[in-house]
Amino acid sequence: MSxxxxxxxxxxxxxxxxxxxxxxxxQIILAHxxxxxxxxxxxxxxxxxxxxxxxxxxxxHIDRESINVQLEKHxxxxxxxxxxxxxxxxxxxx
Amino acid sequence: xxxxxxxxxxxxxxGKTTTSASFSSGLALRGxxxxxxxxxxxxxxxxxxxxxxxxxxxxxxxxxxxEVSLKQALIKDKNCDNLYILPASQTRDKEALNLEGVERxxxxxxxxxxxxxxxxxxxxxxxxxxxxxxxxxxxVVTNPEVSSVRDSDRILGILAAKSKRAVDGLDSxxxxxxxxxxxxxxxxxxxxxxVTDIQEILRIPLIGVIPESESVLQASNAGTPAIHLDKSxxxxxxxxVVGRFMGEEGLPMRFVTVEKKGFFKRLLGGR
Ligand SMILES: Nc1ncnc2c1ncn2[C@@H]1O[C@H](COP(=O)(O)OP(=O)(O)OP(=O)(O)O)[C@@H](O)[C@H]1O
Ligand SMILES: [Mg+2]
Numbered sequence: 001m002s003x004x005x006x007x008x009x010x011x012x013x014x015x016x017x018x019x020x021x022x023x024x025x026x027q028i029i030l031a032h033x034x035x036x037x038x039x040x041x042x043x044x045x046x047x048x049x050x051x052x053x054x055x056x057x058x059x060x061h062i063d064r065e066s067i068n069v070q071l072e073k074h075x076x077x078x079x080x081x082x083x084x085x086x087x088x089x090x091x092x093x094x
Numbered sequence: 095x096x097x098x099x100x101x102x103x104x105x106x107x108x109g110k111t112t113t114s115a116s117f118s119s120g121l122a123l124r125g126x127x128x129x130x131x132x133x134x135x136x137x138x139x140x141x142x143x144x145x146x147x148x149x150x151x152x153x154x155x156x157x158x159x160x161e162v163s164l165k166q167a168l169i170k171d172k173n174c175d176n177l178y179i180l181p182a183s184q185t186r187d188k189e190a191l192n193l194e195g196v197e198r199x200x201x202x203x204x205x206x207x208x209x210x211x212x213x214x215x216x217x218x219x220x221x222x223x224x225x226x227x228x229x230x231x232x233x234v235v236t237n238p239e240v241s242s243v244r245d246s247d248r249i250l251g252i253l254a255a256k257s258k259r260a261v262d263g264l265d266s267x268x269x270x271x272x273x274x275x276x277x278x279x280x281x282x283x284x285x286x287x288x289v290t291d292i293q294e295i296l297r298i299p300l301i302g303v304i305p306e307s308e309s310v311l312q313a314s315n316a317g318t319p320a321i322h323l324d325k326s327x328x329x330x331x332x333x334x335v336v337g338r339f340m341g342e343e344g345l346p347m348r349f350v351t352v353e354k355k356g357f358f359k360r361l362l363g364g365r
Contacts, residue, residue, distance in 0.1 A: 017284025022240050023291045030247050030295060037251050 035072050045069055052082070061087060096204040099211050100229035102253075104245030106216030108237045109274040112310055113332075114213035115143045116321035117233065120336030122177035123321075126208040129168065132182035133225035134215040135191050141181050145172060145317025155183040158195030164202055173322055178207075188221045200228050218252060227258050231268040233301065237275045238287040246271075246296055270301035272335065277306045278352045289350055302335035304328055305349040 049069040056062060066085040071078055101114045111134075118130035131154065132140035141147040152167040157180075164180075171177035180199075183190065203210050214225035226232065232253055236246045253267045254260060260267070273289050280286040293300050307328045313320040321332040327349050334345050 019281070019284045019287050019291065022287055023295065026240055026243055026295050030244065033244075033247070034251070037255070 045071065056084065096208050096210060097230045098200060098204075098228050099209060099231045099233060100214055100226045101211065101233045101235060102214040102222065102226050102249050103216065103235040103242070104218060104222075104249040105237070105242045108235050108242050109304065109310075110216075110235050111139050111143050111213055112314070112320060113233060113235055113272060113274065113304070114140060114211055115319035116329075116332040117336060117339075118177060118209070118211040119171070119174055119319045119321050120332055121209050121211070121339075122171070122174035124336065124340060125176065127176050127206060128174075128209045128211065129178045129180060129203055129207045130211040130213060131180040132213050133191070133221055134213065135182045135186060135188045135221060136184065137215065138182040138184045140179065140213050141169075142317060143314055144179050144319060146179055146181075147317070150181045153181045153183040154199065155186045155190045157199055158190065158192070164199060173318065188215075188219070191221065191224050193224060193227060196224055197228060218248060222249075223252070223256070226253060226267075227256075229253070229257060229267050230259070231270065233270050233272050234296070234298065235272050235274055236292060236296070238273060238277075238281070238289075238292060240287075243287065243292055243295055250296065250298065269298040270339070271296055271298045272302050272304065273300070274304040275306045276303050276350070278350055282352055289347075300347070301338050302331060303347060303350050304331045304335075 049067060052069065053064065053067055056067065062084065066087075068083040070081050070083075072081055099117075101110045101117065103110050111132075114130055118128050122128040130140065130144075132138055133154075134140070135155065138150075138153070141150050146169050149169050152162045154167065156162045157164050157167050168178040168180055171179060200210060212225045212229065215221040226249075232249075234246050234249060236242050250269060253269065257267050259265065271293060273292055276289065277286055281288045289300065289303055305327050307326065309323050309326045309328050310320050313323055313328075320326065320328045321336075323329045331349050334348060337345050
């Protein structure tokens with residue numbers, strides 16, 4: 001639902017109460033912020049991303065924005081997350 | 095053993111100074127030797143709320159710099175025998191408040207006082223950090239509003255990771271959630287986060303709920319901490335907070351639901 005239509009239905013009175021919206025928004029943003037807390041991102045991440053980029057580009061045509069490397073904390077564990085968005089029609093080099 | 099308690103929030107204007115004044119007064123009223131310190135260097139305000147602004151001669155920076163003794167800088171409260179105020183400096187900058195100096199002062203205060211209450215400035219910069227660094231316990235003042243709750247969460251993260259207790263590997267700082275400026279009417283209308291919502295999000299024990307009230311302004315106008323007001327919900331709520339802090343059990347959480355007006359109250363138009 002777009003913001004405008006959300007606002008309209010809120011004004012009509014058939015939208016979720018704003019307190020519930022507030023709570024849900026807080027739960028989402030704080031889960032994210034708590035995960036990102038703790039140790040700062042290690043400084044090898046940009047270099048790692050760069051080298052992965054080179055390797056992947058050998059096989060798949062992707063641009064720089066389609067690959068994303070980040071470190072997240074899941075409870076006890078640090079998880080290295082690698083996100084590659086493949087182009088719509090995946091074209092292989094060979 | 096004396097205790098250092100920081101009153102903190104991250105977000106500004108949520109009621110830290112109002113709380114520091116009433117909480118320290120409440121501790122003193124119960125016979126505890128108490129001192130309340132203004133850490134808001136450059137924006138001193140606790141003196142006004144305590145009503146001692148005209149008796150400020152020296153401040154915490156003078157003591158840190160060794161220009162005067164602690165005894166010379168402490169101001170005796172006008173309402174409570176056991177309460178002293180250590181004002182912030184109005185003219186120096188925050189950097190004058192270094193950790194070593196503050197530690198020296200706190201150690202000296204620990205020899206005389208049971209409770210040392212630190213009124214933190216807003217933010218998460220050096221002033222707020224210095225105020226919380228030596229804390230044994232923390233009152234995390236939170237308004238039922240998204241940005242205040244988020245900032246409180248941030249402060250909890252800093253307490254858990256960067257306070258002296260965390261750095262030294264001691265027992266962690268004991269955290270208490272204090273919800274202030276609470277309006278049960280708006281909560282019941284679904285327009286305001288409820289205490290339960292806030293507790294569920296921040297996940298720390300609740301020490302009290304202070305209702306939104308016009309009497310807080312009247313108290314600050316007069317320079318008398320709100321806890322001294324007669325027949326005021328805010329005063330009662332702060333007294334409950336002090337009771338719980340001192341370990342009194344079974345105090346019900348008051349002022350969290352809409353008060354149903356009785357027939358006579360309605361007749362007399364009271365609110
Ligand atoms: N329970 C309450 N009901 C109504 N108004 C309140 C309440 N608590 C605090 N206030 C008002 O909110 C304003 C801010 O309060 P206060 O100065 O205690 O906040 P603070 O957190 O110390 O602010 P700062 O971050 O600037 O130091 C004041 O005008 C005060 O009168
Ligand atoms: Mg203040």
